[in-house]
Amino acid sequence: MKWFVTSFAVGKDYQREMACMIESLRKFHPDVSVIAGSEPVESGEWGDVTCYKAEWIRSVWNAFHDRLGDLVWIDADARIVKPIIPPFSDDHPRCFGARNYWTNRRRNGWSTGTLWLHGNVGQWIDRWCNAKGKDDEEMLTKVPDIRFVELGDKMAGLCSKTPEGYGSAVIPDSSIIHWNMSRKKLGKVKNWPPSEKEREDACSCNNADVQPSGLD
Secondary structure (H helix, E strand, O other): OOEEEEEEOOOHHHHHHHHHHHHHHHHHOOOOOEEEEOOOOOOOOHHHHHHHHHHHHHHHHHHHHHHHOEEEEEOOOEEEOOOOOOOOOOOOOOEEEEEOOOOOOOOOOOEEEEEEEEOOOHHHHHHHHHOOOOOHHHHHHOOOOOOEEEOOOOOEEEOEEEOOEEEEEEOOOOOEEEOOOHHHHOOOOOOOOOOHHHHHHHHOOOOOOEOOOOOO
């Protein structure tokens, strides 16, 4: 199974995050190709930046899919903490592998923090680019006929708040952990995300609650 990773970052905060994400990937997959970039987005607004994700993925897919195989998008704020095991075999039907974190919550749709695009999905990517929505996830949810496959907790998980609030972080047992830089960008939490050392310590606690100093 051939696969490669892509991501992009806008602004210094996200560029630092992406550099650390790639470094964490290299610890487990030194030979996997990475296509990364920092593209200009005219307004710099959060929604506009996220909506650009589909365009970036289309350009990278068209340029590299034939040679490098499945495209794996990983958000810049993620960290790879275990080896990534490809979820699909070569003969698996084409699909978008994703996580549905939002079922029974405020929204119902597919998260785009980690995406595994398997098989000949170019037409689906085109439809995603042409969809309308306030962010990339809303756009993707509106695209008809995409075959989604739930990647599951073993692939990717969120560093999430507890019912009591942001006083501790719950770390899932996943290969890819997302640290939700959006909390800072949308003004929900100050001094986020935690330092790299605090993130590493949190993940080494084997799902125990921890208290990074950046949380309030």
